[in-house]
Amino acid sequence: MTSFTLADVRERTYKSRDAWWTVFLVDPLAARLVVWTANRTSITPNQITFGAGVLGAGSAVCFALGSWPWLVAGALLFHLSFVLDCMDGKIARLKGTGSVFGAWVDFVFDRIRFFGCMLALLIGQWAATGEVVYLVLAPVVTFLDLLRYLNGAQVAKTRQTMRQQLRAAAEGGAPAPAAADPESTETEPGAAGEPEAGGEGGGVVFVEEVLRENPELDAEQVHARSAETGARVIDVHQGFTRRFGWYSGLRAALLRSRVRPHLFSGIEFEMFVCVVAPLTALLSPAVPGATLIVPVAVLSCAALAAFEVLIVYKLWLATRDFAVELRRLQQADGAGWGAPPAPPRCLPWWPSP
Numbered sequence: 001m002t003s004f005t006l007a008d009v010r011e012r013t014y015k016s017r018d019a020w021w022t023v024f025l026v027d028p029l030a031a032r033l034v035v036w037t038a039n040r041t042s043i044t045p046n047q048i049t050f051g052a053g054v055l056g057a058g059s060a061v062c063f064a065l066g067s068w069p070w071l072v073a074g075a076l077l078f079h080l081s082f083v084l085d086c087m088d089g090k091i092a093r094l095k096g097t098g099s100v101f102g103a104w105v106d107f108v109f110d111r112i113r114f115f116g117c118m119l120a121l122l123i124g125q126w127a128a129t130g131e132v133v134y135l136v137l138a139p140v141v142t143f144l145d146l147l148r149y150l151n152g153a154q155v156a157k158t159r160q161t162m163r164q165q166l167r168a169a170a171e172g173g174a175p176a177p178a179a180a181d182p183e184s185t186e187t188e189p190g191a192a193g194e195p196e197a198g199g200e201g202g203g204v205v206f207v208e209e210v211l212r213e214n215p216e217l218d219a220e221q222v223h224a225r226s227a228e229t230g231a232r233v234i235d236v237h238q239g240f241t242r243r244f245g246w247y248s249g250l251r252a253a254l255l256r257s258r259v260r261p262h263l264f265s266g267i268e269f270e271m272f273v274c275v276v277a278p279l280t281a282l283l284s285p286a287v288p289g290a291t292l293i294v295p296v297a298v299l300s301c302a303a304l305a306a307f308e309v310l311i312v313y314k315l316w317l318a319t320r321d322f323a324v325e326l327r328r329l330q331q332a333d334g335a336g337w338g339a340p341p342a343p344p345r346c347l348p349w350w351p352s353p
Contacts, residue, residue: 004038004094006031013090016213017260019267022086025079030086037087038094045097048088049106055081056113059274063121066128068281071121071291075278078117082271085110115142117274125293137297141273144304148266151308155315162236162322163206169329170204170232207235211251218248234325239317262311264303272300 009031018027037043055077062074088106092098118141126134205226207219219235226233241248251261273296280292 004035006035009034009038009090009094013093014258016258017255018258019265020259020263021268021271023258026083026086030083030090033083034087034090034094038091043091045088045092046102046105048084048091049102049109052081052084052088053109053113055084056109056117059113060116060120063117063274063278064124066124068291071278071281074117074121075275078113078274079271081113085113114145114270114274118142121274121278121293122297125291131294133294137294140301141297144301144308145266145269148269148304148308151311155311158315159318162318166206166234166236166322166325166329167204169326170234203229203231205231205233207233208237212255218252236318236321236325237314239321240314243317262307264300264307266304269300269304272303273297 013031013034014027037048059074059077059081062070062077085106088102089098092102119138122134122138122141126132205222207222210222211217211219219241223233247261254261254263277293277296277300278291280296283292
């Protein structure tokens with residue numbers, strides 16, 4: 001029987017980049033629970049997902065009761081449910097038991113848990129205090145949470161389209177057509193198999209892809225090492241880098257700790273609303289309604305909105321660099337500059353996907 005170690009869990013299940021809340025407050029506990037669960041039980045990822053849903057339901061009930069002990073209990077249960085939610089994916093990757101349907105179940109349960117707990121918290125506080133501000137906050141939090149998912153899907157699709165067109169132009173072929181329906185979030189046929197940098201893409205290197213997997217490098221090193229292999233280097237974030245020169249250093253420092261630069265993402269948003277906000281009831285337990293739920297929720301909404309605006313701004317700058325890069329590649333191809341010979345399937349200086 002296979003005996004998994006903590007090192008196995010870290011190597012085979014940890015994401016190369018993750019939210020700082022997960023890296024520092026969830027993974028240390030979840031990884032150890034995964035070792036015990038994988039070695040001593042036959043629990044499946046879907047069963048763990050169901051357990052996370054049960055804890056989430058318990059959290060919602062606690063929030064609905066409204067008083068400070070229940071708020072604290074609800075916050076702890078919500079955090080534990082998120083720990084289980086992280087465990088199911090780790091178990092699946094560790095044992096190779098994941099499934100497409102399991103991924104769907106995990107996603108749907110996540111959304112139901114957050115919306116159920118968030119509504120129970122805000123409506124419960126409205127019932128306990130009579131403050132209408134809690135009812136006003138509910139649709140605002142819901143809107144921002146939905147917006148981040150819609151925006152994330154569209155940003156990813158736009159970036160993928162830019163890479164496809166730039167890769168085609170660099171290889172001397174016709175640029176890939178843009179998506180016919182700009183509101184669609186479905187990928188085009190074959191898009192899921194888009195070659196990674198250094199793979200079968202004909203020697204095209206995207207700086208953003210290399211830096212994502214190799215945070216110890218910088219853009220200049222990527223250009224220098226790619227020149228040794230004859231690969232073409234494409235960087236659509238030059239405009240952003242010129243405006244925010246300090247960002248590269250910060251990004252590299254964060255990625256070395258597996259922390260993604262998107263410091264207030266959906267995970268932090270959920271945790272601040274459903275964990276940090278209700279825990280503020282500990283500040284003044286003797287006074288009903290004396291919590292910082294409203295200020296914490298408002299600040300969370302503002303932080304999430306600010307990071308979404310930053311993502312859109314960075315994407316806008318990337319589209320401008322994309323247009324410049326595309327013209328450069330098309331002009332070079334028209335002048336008779338063909339694509340250089342394709343390098344080996346995996347360039348020797350970064351890991352194989």
